Amino acid sequence: MEKVPVFDPTPRIKERARINSMDQYWQMVKEAESDYEGFWDKLAKEKINWREPYTKVLDESEAPFYKWFVGGKLNVTEQCIDRHLETKKNKAAIIWEGEPGDKRVITYLELYYEVNRFANLLKSKFGIKKGDRVVIYMPMIPEAAFAMLACARIGAIHSVVFGGFSAEALRDRIQDAQAKLVITADGAYRRGKPYMLKPVVDVALAKDCESVEAVLVVRRNNEEIKWHDHRDYDYNELIKDMPARCEPEIMDSEDPLFLLYTSGSTGKPKGVQHSQAGYILWAQLTMEWVFDIKDTDTYWCTADVGWITGHTYIVYGPLAAGATTMMYEGVPVYPDAGRWWRMIEEYRVNQFYTAPTAIRLLHKLGADEPDKYDLSSLYILGTVGEPINPDAWMWYFEKVGRGQCPIVDTWWQTETGGHMISPLPGATPIKPGSATFPLPGIFAEIIDTDGNKKEPNEKGYLCITKPWPSMIRTIWGDPDRFVKSYFGTCKKDGKPVYFSGDGAIYDEEGYIWITGRMDDVINVSGHRLGTAEIEAAIGHHPRVAECAVVGKPHEVKGESVFAFVVLKDDEGVADEMELIKEINEVITKDIGPLAKCDEIAFVPGLPKTRSGKIMRRILRSIAKGEEIKQDTSTLEDPSVVEKIIQIVQG
Ligand code: WTA
Secondary structure, eight states: OOOOOOOOOOOOHHHHOOSSSSSHHHHHHHHHHHHHHHHHHHHHHHHOOOOOOOOOEEEEEETTTTTETOOEEEEEEEEEHHGHHHHHHSSEEEEEOOOOOOOEEEEHHHHHHHHHHHHHHHHHHHHOOOEEEEEEEEEHHHHHHHHHHHHHHHTTEEOOOOSSSOHHHHHHHHHHHHEEEEEEEEEEEEETTTEEEEHHHHHHTTSSTOOEEEEEOSSSSSOOOOOOOEEEHHHHGGGGGGGGGOOOOOTTTTEEEEEEOOOOSSSSOOOEEEESSSHHHHHHHHHHHOOOOOOOEEEEOOOOOHHHHIIIIIIHHHHTTTTTEEOOOOOOOOOSSTTTHHHHHTTTTTTEEEEEHHHHHHHHOOOOGGGGGGGGGGGEEEEEEOOHHHHHHHHHHISTTTTTTHHHHHHHGGGGGGBOOOOOTTOOOOTTTTOOOOOOTTEEEEEEETTOOOTOOEEEEEEEHHHHHOOOOEETTTTOOOOOOHHHSSSETTTEEEEEEEEEEEOOOOEEEEEEESSSSSETTTEEHHHHHHHHHHHSSSEEEEEEEEEHHHHHHHHEEEEEEEESSOOSSOOHOOOOHHHHHHHHHHHHHOOOOOOEEEESSBBBBBBBOOOHHHHHHHHTTTTOOOTTTTBBBBHHHHHHHHHHHH
């Protein structure tokens, strides 16, 4: 590995940070190593407001279906709201800004009433009970957070579906979860224009969604929408009459808190199931350790609540920590590429957390924009979602952070619930592009499939070799797939361990460098997409016989979607642009615009092994314009590779 610069924490950060030396970090790591359960026991007792204490820290008897804090009782909304009322009732819990510039500040006391009213509405009007599934398909408005917390208040399981997903994708998720209620909004604002969600829900529910009894619609942009009598309900009307107190449902540590669908390498998206206690504990702890959140801070994570980052680091984590969390409705470049920097100045944001793809975009569109604003309130910068390239890192560090703010490059996943590998801002010397070290208590290791630790500079499987409190509990309705997907690849000491799907490398100093997915998942602008899902969508175009999708490196998006398509007929492609447009329309309909192909090559065949497996590695090399190093002689038809190269590379 080439030499990279190392940046030590500045005195300014060391002074305020809870964990402010590597000695302290290693001390914590050692504590977890020497007494794993004791380590977590102490934290769970100290941090969680239990209704009833647990009787066992970790139950491994049905591994890999691990149970944490067995027998404990709590309600996560008490952790996130009620317990703060004594000391912070008038503190801002959520600060929201709409894209047009409208603002709302919601104090903890107001949040308490909003969530309680919402919870009462769910119970009294829609009969939602503990264990029922509620799909939330919402824009970035405070009601999205209220809806999640209202579900948690009464023990219903929410499943938030990202607002960029299509009606078909929404329907798949509604069906899989067998949701009883869908909460949505008329629409919101994006790039200066209204964009609509309710019509998408209408299309989704037009077919095979018998489980859904009602749709609750929050008014945001007041655009005209269709109302279905006896199914659609107006939130803004109904909420007025709701009592402002709702007794929380007392939940077991291991009761499901939410489902969140994510892509895997095969088949349909998986409903990742998270628990109550373990999840909220880690959400809160990582806010304290990684963002060093303090009572006076204003913290801003730019994710969408439709992704895990929005769950853990806009809603649950910051609120559990009693912080002020910001929410922004729109895109970063509206009305110009200074929007975010202006907001940081205006709200005096202290911690700012975003994705490399957004950093690259803002760097490209407005490299000097940050100079126009006073960003001196910032203490800590964060990134998440994909590896960050050194160029983008340095710009973020120098321009946005003025060389004063450590960047916490946080590696984690929907399945891990919270950060797993990340610098601690007051302790870890950081290197641009490295997520550095596992957090205390997290046994992230780069190993081979037998559990041997990799030597520096050797790529291996990024695994987490001990269970942790905020880990995925199962895949909703498919426990076998859970075991196979995550515990079927690597073992350590003969025991199956969690494999993340990512590859990684240690450098000479033990820093971890994530190299990206080792499976057929691609990462487009930080969105996780399964090549299998995109291929299935493309296959729905009537002229497509078969296809293969790969990721191709992209300057802003990280990866872009590249499809190799074989047509059924040999009529040729008279109007290639038209056919590409049609195929992208099918993808937009089946999944959403986020999965559209940047490039499509029409090819006579795909490189397959004699057993019929598509050699995606060869296609990846062709897409990148690389020389083919793989042995093609074992292919069913080696000549097809030459033909594809001809077509793609001209
Ligand atoms: C990738 C997002 C490099 C990785 C929280 C992982 C990263 C997938 C980083 C999970 C990072 C996430 N550096 N790669 N700091 N963070 N990834 O489930 O490939 O949407 O497996 O969760 O994003 O994506 P997911």
